[in-house]
Amino acid sequence: MKILVVGAGATGGYFGALLARSGQDITFLVRPRRAAELGQRGLRVVGRGEEWSVAPRLVTADALDTTYDLVLLSVKSTALEQAMEDVAPAVGPDTVIVPLLNGLAHIDALNARFGAARVLGGVAKVVTTLDEHGDIVRLAPIAHLTIGEQDGTPTARVEKVRSVLAEAGIDALVPADVLTSMWHKWVFITTFGAVTSLMRGTVGEVNAVPGGAELGPAVLAEAAAVAEAAGRPVPQAERDLTLGIVTATGSPMVPSLYRDLVAGRPTEVEHLFGDLVARARALAVPTPLLDLATLHLRVHQARVTAPTAP
DSSP: EEEEEEOOSTTTTHHHHHHHHOEEEEEEOOHHHHHHHHHHOEEEEEETEEEEOOOOOEEEEGGGOOOOEEEEEEEOHHHHHHHHHHHHGGEEEEEEEOOOOSHHHHHHHHHHHGGGGGBOOEEEEEEEEEEESSOOOEEEEEEEEEOTTTTTOHHHHHHHHHHHHHTOOOOOEEOOHHHHHHHHHHHHHHHHHHHHHHHTTOOHHHHTTGGGGHHHHHHHHHHHHHHTTTTTTOHHHHHHHHHHTOOOOOOOOOOOHHHHHHHHHHHHHHIIIIIHHHHHHHTTOHHHHHHHHHHHHHHHHHHHHHHOOO
């Protein structure tokens, strides 16, 4: 299978590195700056007792001139429009696109651009980040992908993708309804993001102060209510897992959205929060805490994306 990974950041880079290490026919579509960085150091994975690298095959958008069997799309939602433009030459009649973004709005965008028949649902669960050298740092043991047809139909192509991922040592799951799995990840990531971003602290810092331990359950209740109203109720076991993460005493954990926020970078506020609270309004579900988190992130977004005065 001929594979193109769009983006070599913390998520796409990690899973792509595993595919490359296993000998798969894989190429990374990257920006010129990232291409230069990877050309010098290779694609390196460190942390949690790991330290290994691969010499990745790289291509930039101006040199992309062939189609691929599988496209793993792993970019921030803020880069989605440009990524779709860049990757278009790689998408042929039989190409399968697996997006690894959080939220759901990107599915509509990809369906409109490439046709729903080419787009699978996808969920990535991995805790990684890029360090100052551009190396991928593993922060926690979890690392698996969930894939499936948008309508939940079992198909040979999904099984083929799952098999290729499994050959690379990637735990790949095929649920009965991947869109429901995407909703559940969305509930988790907005809960995690709201708690840390509103309070500007790690999970442990939030829960160490009076009243802090009450925030996570309250935000989760709102996000889960939206999912339930949308026909995607979150099972109690998943709620308990999320609660365990956002109420953990002494935990240093923060999501990538928080790291972008405190570093003064743009965030995925509209894709993750704006879309969720808009759906909540349409479903008549009150979400005061999620509304507040959305407003907080929008103010930050306006500040960091404002034009620089001449």
